[in-house]
Amino acid sequence: MPNLDSARRRFLLGIFVVSGFTGLIYESIWSHYLKLFLGHAAYAQTLVLAIFMGGMALGSWLVSHYSVRLRQLLWGYLLVEGLIGVCGILFHRLFVAATDVSFASSAAGRIERGRRWPSFTSPTASAVLSES
16 A cells, blocks of 8 residues: 555656646746737746736635635646646637737727837837838
8 A cells, every 4th residue: 555655646746747847838938929929028028927926826825715625636736737728728829819909909099090009019010010
């Protein structure tokens, strides 16, 4: 029995390490996406870090209040990891849709008011869209 418990603990430790690495990969990918949208790496990195840390704080608070009700905490963790994975898979589509809406609304405002692009758009997008 002790070997089975030790093997289970090592397996769970490996799963947690892989989960941490995938979290870092998600953070890196999201900062690159946001850099394209915001136009500057520092803004993107700051936003991703704030969202990442805010999510950890919110998750910690939720778990501290609701973990007493859960009988199988490992299954709850599995559910949260699965939801994060689904969000990671859908992120590209959501990002493209959000940027399309943002740029379309900015273009409509620019045409109506005759103003330049707002400062949060990337310089490349501003140059391309101002020529059209």
